[in-house]
Amino acid sequence: MSLLIKTNPMQQQQSPFNTNESNKRVVLQTRALNLWYGENHALKNINLPMTENEVTAIIGPSGCGKSTYIKTLNRMVEVVPNVKISGEIQYRDRNIFDKNYLVEELRTRVGMVFQKPNPFPKSIFENVAYGPKIHGIRNKKILKEIVEKSLRGAAIWDEVKDRLNENAYGLSGGQQQRLCIARCLAIEPDVILMDEPTSALDPKSTLKVEELIQNLKENYSIVIVTHNMQQAARISDKTAFFLNGEVVEYDDTNIIFSTPNDKRTEDYITGRFG
């Protein structure tokens, strides 16, 4: 069965089982979101739902604001000085910009995987255990269980189980990225944000991470930014197309890639620009 998914993920996408999703719950609802870097209006009036246990892909040419948007979802964007934000993003009925909503708390619910693998210069074990440790789990035995569970969840357990105490930088780029996914799983998030997670990887590692994403959506809601349209078509259920800081179109992935409503979407996915 796993072989089938490997060889033809499109088949699964197009099955009637996946298109019937009007009753899916929305995890993250963005309403009238605007964002400025100083004078630069980077996100313009964004309204988008992110649905539960699905993969939502965000595509668009570089500089369209897709990375900025995904970093807004866990408020990592606020690290940049001179950022101004208006509008709201509702995560499970709470506005994440609410004064009482601590960013640290939000980020334990909305995890993130970055463009370039960024493991800490620590052992593989310590990398995964870092999150649980800062959140107060000290018990060695429990930590070990979490580490194993997370590494298995990220489909890297078999490759690293014999060298958990080795430095994470001894791993290949693809393994490092799956380790970062495991690190993210260890804090048991609800939503996982992925900012071009395969752009720094070779094709083989990319395929592994894509498979992994397919499996993860059973338990997590996933938002993925990608500049690779084939990837978006292969792995996502919903797709949003960004252009110049605006959402041009949002729909089921198979609709976007077969019968888009907007001319610009069509131009982009058929490779006329971008």
Added chain:
Amino acid sequence: MSKTVNVKELIQKKDKLAKVKAKIEKFIPLFLFALASISILTTVGILSTLVYETYLFFNEVSFMQFFTTTELRPLSPVEPKFSILPLLVGTIMITLVAMLVAVPIGLTTAIFLSEYASHNTRKILKPIIEVLAGIPTIVYGFFAFTFVTPILREVVPGLQSTNALSPGIVMGIMIIPLVASLSEDAMNSVPNAMREGAMALGATKLEVTLRVVIPAAISGIIASFVLGISRALGETMIVTIASGSSKNFTFDITQSMQTMTAYIVEVTSGDAASGTTAYYSLYAVAFTLFIFTLLMNMLARYIARRYREAY
């Protein structure tokens, strides 16, 4: 009216000087090499001076006396004694005090500058710390002797007017900029991706700093401590002025102590005639000091290189 200038001709005419030009081209590297070798000659000069005079010293005083006894009376007309231990203890105690001041304050300053300070705060704070680094040590000596010691004597009972505590503290202040700027460099070179990785897991700034940034920068930070120690060992004027010249073998920092550097100053500015044992002894002490600081500097470089993380 104007004659047309033929550049080609001019160049050809000039090329008659080609021989001279070629000679210059050959001579220049030799001349520059001669200049570059002056730095090597300096090292050779330092080493040969220290080794030769130290050799003469050990002709007259045994190795055992120098390194295992505890009495130092270089100018005693009756029975001069030469042990380096009182000086070693003095040097180490004062260095210890200095590092107790410089390490915590230097490191926290570095953390603040690198992780917490806003752009504007850093723009004000960094130059001030650089100014502190540019103040001559003689000024710190004056500060220790006329300001810090009198204040400490109000607080610390039994503190002598020259002691190890006051110059130790002031020396620590002197070393803060060194530790702070080198540690900050090390922390700045930790990629932001690593901070973001931790923040995305819900870590607070403190947790990011303590558990990610500092471990990643630890080699550079420790190297800065070791360089600080090296500076403290070789520092002269603060201790010469404020720690006195007692050659007692003591660990009590409220007492006067002499460091290796202060001993060298005392003997050279005194009347120890060239050729006496006391005169040679200062080379033996200087040689010891030289070895210590050299080892520290090499250790710092080794740590910084060996444990540099490959991110």
Added chain:
Amino acid sequence: MNDINSINMVEEKKQYINQDVVKRKMSKRLLLNNIVKYLFLFAASFAVAVLAILLYRVSVDSIGWLNLNFLTNRLSTNPDRAGIIGAVVGTVWLMIIVGPVTMIIGIGTAIYLEEYAKRGRLHSFIQTNITNLAGVPSIVFGLLGLTIFVRVFGFGSSIIAGGLTMSLLVLPIVVVSAQEAIRSVPYFLREASYGMGATKWQTIKNVVLPSALPSILTGLILALSRAIGETAPLVVIGIPALLIPIPGSIFDNFTALPMQIYYWTIDSVLVDEYANLAAATIVVLLIILFVMNSIAIIIRNKFQNRY
């Protein structure tokens, strides 16, 4: 197979992290973060406070002592008549030696290392040697000066002995900064010169050095300001505390500003007013250093980012 296993593992859905506990602990963690932040700020302000106290202290001590007479009078055992003209002249003499000597040797060494020496054993030997020299305590340079310049060359405790000793001491600073300056000259400038048929030395002389000069000068000024404040080597080569005539040539005996501070500070035990004289001399010394550093910064800012 592998994938199915991992799915099964996740599907057990055993929760280890209790969100309520995380929430409860979060405020404590953030509080700690805030407290520590102010602790860090406090520590970082320590340096500022010390600098303020130090400057305040020497300024106050020098009030009433720092005046035109103090600057123009000669040394005297009578505090009211004592002046530092001798020390100022001595320091200027010292710089007249250190400046050109370190400039020629320092820039020459830097050009050799950056442009001529092949990257190999000799290169790294010289480079390591310079790095090590930079870490040698200044007092050891003093002993070198005492042995070689004062005794072997027979210069005595003269300006030339002090100047050469000081030059060797600050040489590593000049070499390293000149190397960085030369390295930062973009390669396309060299190519442009070679492309017109210029020789290597012509290229260095006409293209590389003029472009690198501002940075080299900045490094040189910083090295000089280090030399102005250095005391230990001068003490070791035996600069006297006596009342000496104002030096007229490089072979004369001399005294310098930091030496003056040194003697007045240790003798303040005998005559209280000497502490004020030392403070006044410190103010003069710091003003000189401040001016030199400002010049260095101005040069640096003016010529920054030209490519």
